[in-house]
Amino acid sequence: MSGLFDDPEPLRPTDRLFFAVFPDAGTAARIAVLADGLRGQLNLRGRPLAPERFHITISHLGDYVGVPESVVEPATTAAASLTAAPFEVTFDRAASFHGRSGNRPFVLRGGEGLAGVIAFQQQLGAAMVRSGLRPDRNFTPHVTLLYDDALVPETPVAPISWTAAELVLVHSLLGRTQHIALRRWPLAA
Numbered sequence: 811m812s813g814l815f816d817d818p819e820p821l822r823p824t825d826r827l828f829f830a831v832f833p834d835a836g837t838a839a840r841i842a843v844l845a846d847g848l849r850g851q852l853n854l855r856g857r858p859l860a861p862e863r864f865h866i867t868i869s870h871l872g873d874y875v876g877v878p879e880s881v882v883e884p885a886t887t888a889a890a891s892l893t894a895a896p897f898e899v900t901f902d903r904a905a906s907f908h909g910r911s912g913n914r915p916f917v918l919r920g921g922e923g924l925a926g927v928i929a930f931q932q933q934l935g936a937a938m939v940r941s942g943l944r945p946d947r948n949f950t951p952h953v954t955l956l957y958d959d960a961l962v963p964e965t966p967v968a969p970i971s972w973t974a975a976e977l978v979l980v981h982s983l984l985g986r987t988q989h990i991a992l993r994r995w996p997l998a999a
Contacts, residue, residue: 914960
């Protein structure tokens with residue numbers, strides 16, 4: 811029996827903040843073609859993400875109700891403090907991440923071609939700590955292609971490469987498949 815003075819249910823998060831790097835439009839289009847081809851080849855049912863949503867999450871900043879300035883401000887300070895040159899990114903395989911059945915991310919992965927993004931993530935992580943934020947500790951660079959029930963083992967693909975030239979602070983509207991760029995920082999040493 812609920813009483814008049816029971817604590818209300820906590821609000822469900824509606825907004826996510828994260829740092830990301832995005833491929834250029836031509837590379838995003840190539841990723842979309844690859845995703846569609848792999849979907850057919852591997853008999854996946856999930857629909858590929860829209861090309862403008864393909865990205866590498868560099869660090870997750872949290873899920874919230876609204877967009878807290880108490881997170882945006884130190885995130886902005888951290889990103890603005892970086893001095894980083896553009897870096898090459900190369901993905902050469904695809905695989906499923908273990909996740910909830912029906913919602914397993916099918917992603918691009920890579921090996922040595924991801925050294926630049928790993929170094930950049932560590933540099934951003936140090937800047938985040940200096941700004942009072944907690945960076946992701948378990949970073950696995952990837953680009954999500956689609957979500958599916960299947961659990962696909964690692965599959966080689968023709969390499970997809972691009973030069974990451976800017977860092978973006980993204981506001982994601984949870985459940986609405988919409989990303990809004992809040993801030994952008996060009997990479998230049």
